[in-house]
Amino acid sequence: MKGLCLLVVAVMAVGCHGCPDGWLDVNGSCFYFHQDQSMPWEDAERFCETSGGSLAKIGSAKELRAFYEYILTYSLSGSYWLGASDQGYEGDWLWVSDNSRVDRGTPFWAIHNGIFGWDHEPSGGTEENCLLLDENRKHYFNDVNCNLIHHPLCMT
Template identity: 25%
Template structure:
């Protein structure tokens, strides 16, 4: 702070306009976990259908998690395995539009990385069009599930730095 005051003094004594700007470092909201350029929150206190979970995430300015790499899947699985209870968690993947064409709901792009469990997706009883990640299997395997099933879920949002804000306006 003393250094900042010295700079202000130097600039103001030269008759210059000085508006120092402080840029916050990127951070996730309280209760969210950072990995790469995203923030994640694990919603395990309430059960929702896939559509309800998607709406809940949207209310948090987020989306159902879209797992794009093995590294991201491993990160999520690590957190899931550290949780007290084992559950399945909705992810933002669906084949509701065209059977067996698994798309990320926010972009409508086909999943390039997948981590389906053995014999999955299986579309049991022709009713499983939404995907979840299982916390109780190793390696965070995915399963297709009836979209109306009530599960826990994971929301994801982009990591954003806090906007720059002026520390002061000084005119020399």
């Protein structure tokens, strides 16, 4: 009986799906929206690493939708750094966690109105090399300057 009680306490401390309290379980990975922290992208990357994880990777439309619903459900504010950049080679967006390419276009990237009409992000050229889950773009992907101050979105 004592062993069962300890098991129940351990499950409650970690959460039903294996994520710590306050973390979001999406497809077996745990994500944390750090509302109380804001920093440039490189600092956010180090911050997540010291927490035992990395900046988040969103690899499917289902995951993006889960994040959007979580943000709306809990009325989170602000934009969140994601773990991808094109700092290595302009226009070649890679997830830092596994060096895989970031999917382009719909449903991930925001759209913008430019000289030639509507087009998808990324559009910032060499000045915007870090990936953001952008509050001003309905939490779609946007390329922004890495020195801007935003919240880290960490994953384990």
